[in-house]
Structures are given as structure tokens and as C-alpha cells.
Amino acid sequence: MVDVKKFxxxxxYGLIGVENIANEAEIRKAYRKKALTCHPDKNPDPKAAELFHKLQDALQILTDSSARNAYDRFQKAKKEAEFRNRQLDSKRQKLKSDLEAREKEAASRRESKYDNKTxxxxxxxxxERVLKENSKVIEEENELMRQNFARAFVSxxxxxxxxxxxxxxxxxxxxDKNDETNGGYNDVNLPKFLDKYGDIVAFVISSKKKGTAVVEFKTQDAAEMAVQYEKGIISNPLKMEWIGDAPRSKKAGATVTESDYESLVLRQMRQAEERRKLIEQMKNEDDDE
Structure with missing residues (x-):
């Protein structure tokens, strides 16, 4: 079987020395002229003999109309494929260049901000940036909760x-005892988590023992709600417990119902989910880097 890949x-056409529109007579004339230079009887060079055999193949193909048409289609398909590949390579190169430019720009920003950082x-x-930038949102939500509680307990x-x-x-x-951030809590943000339940009479955050504070609320309702529902920062939740015995439950008429704290619970769930997503996103970005 003849291997067409060798063609x-x-x-x-170029091998014989004619244009691809040449007729049979022109092809034969050009063949004879070139064949004289590489015929084995006149040129003993092995490369000349190889060229002579290629010329014979070319003559047979180009002087047969059916074989010539098939060869022309074969070459046309090859050129079209090469053109498509060049276009694709151009697009790939542009995409690669754009990606490299974006990566370089992002890297320069990261280097200026995170240079030599673990x-x-x-x-x-x-x-710290997220907590700082979102402090205003938390303050607004806390104020809304405070207003809701004020309306709920006015009677x-x-x-x-x-x-x-x-x-x-x-x-x-x-x-930890050496943690300068005290687990993310301080005398500014911790009261903000608490005062949405009601007025605070006294608040002290320990300067000697990390991770502890004491609070007094003006009303029993506020104190009970804080103990039961406040969790603080989702990544480092608060644990609130009574010092001594818990107060006796109020009578049914003054008991806080589910409708009274429904808005609080919904907002806390939303805030917790937002914090979780932010932390997850930052962890993923750190892993990618």
C-alpha cells in the first residue's frame, strides 16, 4: 500500500517547476527538463537518484486528472488545517498573554501587601480587615435589634x-496568654455584641486573665437573652454563664416569647453565615497562593 503521508x-508542482494551473503539456516539458539533471545515468549522486524517483511520482500524479484532483484537495485541506491552527495558536497566545498579565498584576499587588508574610x-x-470594614454593618444591625427589644419589652x-x-x-x-488580640475580643467590640439585648450596667474585661469578662444588665430579660443566645464571633464563640445561681424565671405574663426574639435569631443566623463565607473565601485564597 502506498503511503500518502510521504506526499x-x-x-x-514546485518539485517539477510549474504553477498549479499548468496543463499536461507544460508539466511534461518541465519534467523532461528537470529529469535530465538528475537521471541516474547522467548523475551518479544518490540524492539525484532520489530526486529523479520523486519527479516520476509527481509526473504520474499530475498527468492523471483524477489523481491530480485528489492531490489538490489533499493539499488544500492541509493548508486550511494549518490556517486554523495558526488562528487557534494566535488566540491561545493572546489568552496566555492576557492571563500572564493578570497574574503579574495580581502578584505585584500581593507582593506589595503580603511581601515576606506567612x-x-x-x-x-x-x-482584621474584614472585621474592621464590616463593623459599621454590625453596628447598624445591633441598633436594629436593640430597637426591636425595646419595643418588645416596653410593656x-x-x-x-x-x-x-x-x-x-x-x-x-x-x-492564649500571649495573644495580643485576646482572641479577637476587646472592650470596644465585645460590648457591641451585648448591648443589643438591653442597657448594660457594668462591664469589665479582664486585663490579667485572657479570654474573660464580666457584665451586668439593667433588666432580667436582657441578661437572660444574652446568656441564651449570644455567640459573638463565629470562629471563636463566647460562652456565657451566671456567676452564682441563675435568676428565677419570671411569671408567664412577662416571659420572653419566640416572637420577641425572632428578629434577633434571624439576624444572628445571617451574620454567622456571612462571617463563615468570608472566612472560607480567605482560607481558599490563601491555599491557592
Whole structure:
């Protein structure tokens, strides 16, 4: 079987020395002229003999109309494929160049901000940025919750026998003794998590023991709601417990119902989900880098 692949890279017209529109007479004339220079009887060079055999193949193909048409279609398909590949390579090259430019730009931004930083330090920087930039949103939400509680409890004033000093609440969270951020809590952001439940009578964050604070609320309702529902930062939740015995439950008429704290729970769930997504996104970005 003849291997047509050997003709893939051979221009039979150029080999003989004619244009691709030449007629049979012109092809034969050109063949005879070129064949004289490489005929084995006149030229003993092995390369000349190889060229002579290629000329014979070219003559046979180009002087047969059916074989010539098939060869022309074969060469046309080859050129079209080469053209498509060049276009594709051009597009690929442009995409590659655009990608490299974007990566270079992103790398320069990261280098200026994260130069010589460890993944942990980068995450710490991003976490602090997110908490700072979103503090206004949290403050707005806390104010809305505070207003909702004020409306919910306006008909249930504080009991005359409620003594906040006898019902203090201890707040605990995870914090290493050498942690300068104190687990992410301080005397500015921690009260903001708490005062949405009601007025705070006293608040102290321990300067000696990391991860602890004490709070007193003006009303029993506010204190009970804070103990039951406040979790603080989702990545380092708060644990709130009574110092001493918990206060006795109020009568049914003054008990906080589900409708009273429904808006609070919904907002807390939304905030927790937003924080979780932000933290997950930053972790993924750190892993990619």
C-alpha cells in the first residue's frame, strides 16, 4: 500500500517547476527538463537518484486528472488545517498573554501587601480587615435589634426586685496568654455584641486573665437573652454563664416569647453565615497562593 503521508510535505508542482494551473503539456516539458539533471545515468549522486524517483511520482500524479484532483484537495485541506491552527495558536497566545498579565498584576499587588508574610500572617491581616470594614454593618444591625427589644419589652418594665449586682454574667472565650488580640475580643467590640439585648450596667474585661469578662444588665430579660443566645464571633464563640445561681424565671405574663426574639435569631443566623463565607473565601485564597 502506498503511503500518502510521504506526499504531505511535498509540493509536486514546485518539485517539477510549474504553477498549479499548468496543463499536461507544460508539466511534461518541465519534467523532461528537470529529469535530465538528475537521471541516474547522467548523475551518479544518490540524492539525484532520489530526486529523479520523486519527479516520476509527481509526473504520474499530475498527468492523471483524477489523481491530480485528489492531490489538490489533499493539499488544500492541509493548508486550511494549518490556517486554523495558526488562528487557534494566535488566540491561545493572546489568552496566555492576557492571563500572564493578570497574574503579574495580581502578584505585584500581593507582593506589595503580603511581601515576606506567612500564610497565617496573611490570613490575620485579611481577618482584621474584614472585621474592621464590616463593623459599621454590625453596628447598624445591633441598633436594629436593640430597637426591636425595646419595643418588645416596653410593656414589661424591670422587676423591682432585680439586682444586677447579684446576677452578674461571666463571659469566656478562647485566647492564649500571649495573644495580643485576646482572641479577637476587646472592650470596644465585645460590648457591641451585648448591648443589643438591653442597657448594660457594668462591664469589665479582664486585663490579667485572657479570654474573660464580666457584665451586668439593667433588666432580667436582657441578661437572660444574652446568656441564651449570644455567640459573638463565629470562629471563636463566647460562652456565657451566671456567676452564682441563675435568676428565677419570671411569671408567664412577662416571659420572653419566640416572637420577641425572632428578629434577633434571624439576624444572628445571617451574620454567622456571612462571617463563615468570608472566612472560607480567605482560607481558599490563601491555599491557592
Amino acid at each position: 504531505k510535505d511535498i509540493d509536486l 500564610p497565617e500572617e496573611i490570613f490575620q491581616m485579611e481577618l 414589661a418594665p424591670a422587676s423591682s426586685d432585680w439586682d444586677s449586682s447579684k446576677h452578674r454574667i461571666k463571659i469566656k472565650w478562647k485566647a
